[in-house]
Amino acid sequence: MDIPHGYKKTELGVIPEDWVICSINQLVDNNIIEKPLDGNHGNIHPKGKDYVSYGIPFIMANSIHDGILDLNNCHFIKKEQADNLQKGFSLAGDVLLTHKGTVGNVTIVGKIFTPYIMLTPQVTYYRVKDSNKITNLFIRYFFESRKFQTILQNFSGGGTRSYIGITKQKELPFVLPPLAEQKAIAQSLSDVDALITAIDQLITKKRNIKQGTMQQLLTGKKRLPGFGEGYSYKQTEIGEIPEDWNIVSYRDNLSIISGLGFKKAEYKNHGVKLLRIDNVSYGSIKWESIAHLPQDYAEKHKDLVIEENDILLALNRPITNGKLKIAIAKNTDIPAILYQRVGKIIFLNQTYNKKYAFYLLSKFIKKFVEESAVGTDQPFISTTNLKKYKIPLPPPEEQKAIAQILTDMDAEIEGLEKKLEKHKTLKQGMMQELLTGKTRLKYN
Structure with a gap:
């Protein structure tokens, strides 16, 4: 294979000559990132009986999906218990990587309303130590890249019992472009992510509106124009419904x-x-x-x-x-x-x-x-x-009118879902180009 001028062949494929290939362990040894850590193992690992309704978020692998850290549906433990644990204290800005059971899901800890969040042994945090050498956004996107995910899955064994511990994670390869280029790559991908998030939020909003509309129309609490004139409501065994239903x-x-x-x-x-x-x-x-x-x-x-x-x-x-x-x-x-x-x-x-x-x-x-x-x-x-x-x-004509309203809503949501998938595909293509250096961005 001919290697283009200005590029070199590495274990991560052909990359620009001014990019550095190193291991996670080398990033630690060179004081670029902190030593990666997961949560407490063994007897001091919090159990189900320790969960409380509010406290320090206790993050498992299933709390991380679609690039998001779900702090609404996770478990919580008391701060007093968390303070006595030995490791796994994750802070805002940390990159999180799931490494047990579900391997390879990635996110960045955003704004939190507790001093820290606590990780289980299923999740590792990666924390920037030298912001003049690396950015957390670049770490996140590189971890999401196809090449890294393939290597990660090979290291973890795959299957439902897949696992890659901290020691093995330190052997994983990492590519390090110049800082300015890292920032340019991360910004481009972040812009696409922002668009994906906006579409996703709009879909959620439209679905909620549809659910509310279904609740109103299918129970007769709201009548469409041209239906229900002159009719009141009647009490029945299933609650109040329109008199003509x-x-x-x-x-x-x-x-x-x-x-x-x-x-x-x-x-x-x-x-x-x-x-x-x-x-x-x-x-x-x-x-x-x-x-x-x-x-x-x-x-x-x-x-x-x-x-x-x-x-x-x-x-x-x-x-x-x-x-x-x-x-x-x-x-x-x-x-x-x-x-x-x-x-x-x-x-x-x-x-x-x-x-x-x-x-x-x-x-x-x-x-x-x-x-x-x-x-x-x-x-x-x-x-x-x-x-x-x-x-x-309701009467047949009202059924038809209600069905048309809901069908139109479904068509709008389906259109947005196709748009969302299109942008997700676009992001994957951009990652393949930018994180391999095949396409270079201008940066200062």
Whole structure:
């Protein structure tokens, strides 16, 4: 391979000649960073019984995700206990790296409202000692780079029990451009991160608005223009609803057909698609993971064949990341056959607008699941109990109008989600260029 002028070949690939390759240990020995530390091991490691509702944040690997340190959903320990621990005292500005179980998640500790945060043995902090040689933002982005992550995973063994201790972390390679170039690289990536964060926050805002709108419209607390004139509200067994709405039960109006447990020996490379639990996500079917059955199975199992606009529901593990796994089949999803513990909702009368039914069911079944799903490791929906559930139902024209409002909201959110993924992809491309020195930035 020809090496361009001004570049050199290293263990991290071809990089600019004026960049330095060193180990984490060399950064420590040269007083560029402090000695990396994680939390306390052994008997003095805080236990579950030590957790309190407020105190010093106690950071585990799952507290770090998507470049964010989640201080709202972490555990806390008393300051008196934390003060008596020996190590793992992390401060604002530290770069955090998860190194046990989940290996390779990275963040920077931002503003904190306690003297420090306490790390578990799952997380290491990296602290700048000489700010004239290195910046914490550059450390963070280099740790997130594809090359470093690949090396990190190789060092940690991979799998669910992956682990890389402090001693092994010190052997990891690090690339050190001139400080001004570090800052320029970090600033460029930070600008993209700021845009990603802004889009993500907007998506969260739009989702919250949609949830509030669903709550108002699907219960009749708010009526759309042209509906409800001259009607008041009535008290019912499920609460107050508009006078012109009815109460319906799942038992009398809906039925759920569940699929069969086809064996892997029956799978083919081509044929009719098999709709499994992992294919069902909120609002749509995802075919990233796909299995096929012989084509003639569609004729053998006609009652299990999915048609366009069918509403599908995951009966096992029905909620993922706070979202109910319920979808509407599109033309591109068919033909497909139901696998076991995936349900197809059958309407026993014609009073439902399909799109409205999707939003109605996604709201009320989610509530039902949260209240009464059976099981803990893999909770599942008991269709027998579900049939006892009762819900309010507006006239058909109002259903259609409500469905259109919510569909438009979903389309806006989907557009923002695509924009978010586009910028995340852009960031990955920028990191690949900037952190290898393939593209150089002008700096003073």
